[in-house]
Amino acid sequence: MKIIGKIMAAVLALSLMAGYGSIHTKQAALAAKTFKIKADVDFTLKLPESWRNNYVIKRSKSKKQGSYVAFFSKKCYQQTTDGWLFSIMRYKDDSYMDMPQYELAGKWNGFNYVAVFPTDIQTFGATKAAKKQYLKLSGGVDNVIVSIRPAERRKEEKGVCRFSDFSLKLPESWKNNYIVEMGKGNEKENSYVAFCAKECYNQTKLGWLFSIGRFTDESYQELPDYELVGMWNGVSYVAIFPTDVQFDGVTEEAAAQYQKLDKSVKKVVRSIAP
Incomplete structure (x- = not known):
């Protein structure tokens, strides 16, 4: 009888534990x-x-x-x-x-x-x-x-340059005057979109104005010149700027184009949106 009693007690304990577990499972699922x-x-x-x-x-x-x-x-x-x-x-x-x-x-x-x-x-x-x-x-x-x-945007505005995961508003003066290069990596990490002044780039492969880099950590803080301009979906969007002259060896017209675009770079990078 003692053995049967112990078995019954064990069965009861297991059933209670099972019930307790199911309650917590339901609570966890709800949470x-x-x-x-x-x-x-x-x-x-x-x-x-x-x-x-x-x-x-x-x-x-x-x-x-x-x-x-x-x-x-x-x-x-x-x-x-x-x-x-x-x-x-x-x-x-x-x-x-x-x-x-x-x-x-x-x-x-x-x-x-x-x-x-x-x-x-x-x-x-x-x-x-x-x-x-x-x-x-x-x-x-x-x-x-x-x-x-x-929130999802309902309509696209004029002058918006759209990529798969972000957009930038470009001044009218930028039209046909820039080149975009896509960096390696994926859309969530270690990739970038670089903007260059067209004439400088065509003449010397320079003319870099800025890049938008994607980061999922804070490693961008080691960059020499940057600004955190966007953050959503677990990704930090960082504007990266050149620290050296980008129009050496180009014509006066190309240098003038670069300098004109460069004046509005800060406004462009701060216009970033999903």
Whole structure:
């Protein structure tokens, strides 16, 4: 009887463990599910399934410097107007670095998309249920931030030079005056698109104006002259500039063409967009 009792106890324990495991498997599967939202006209986010109907969005009216899209836990917001989880803010400069708690989440169309987080308690005066909801949602914030993507563009603008994964706006004066070279690698790493002044390139194979390099790490920081101009889909788009003269040995006309194009290089690279 003792042996039978031990066997029954073991079977019961195994069945409980199996049930416990299935519960956690279901919870993990639920946590892995996401749904995509267009957070604003210019970017999307993927939210955990557990967030559905449990959050509130507040947006600034403008889409300019310092504008934002803020996310709140629904119950806390309804009870106390607190419950702030995070915001995505737009900056054209680096002034966001003065914030106490932030993360650069994306960069395109000349804007830095910065995730800003609360530094104080957001659940004061809320019920236990509201606090529980806030804690549950706040645990998924990091995954939401890294899911940021540019919203799809509806129409192509005039003067846009498009590649498979990014585009640049070129001034009218660049028309028929430049050459593009594609570097080796793939679209996500160790590849580049180089722009050269046409006449210099034809005469000496020089005339390099800039390149857009793709990086999935921070190795670009070792380059002598660069600017991080874009960041989305896990790829950093880096403008790389020459550090030596690019029109030696060319005609005056070719040198003049190079210098004319070079004046607008910064504007071109900062126009990068998906």
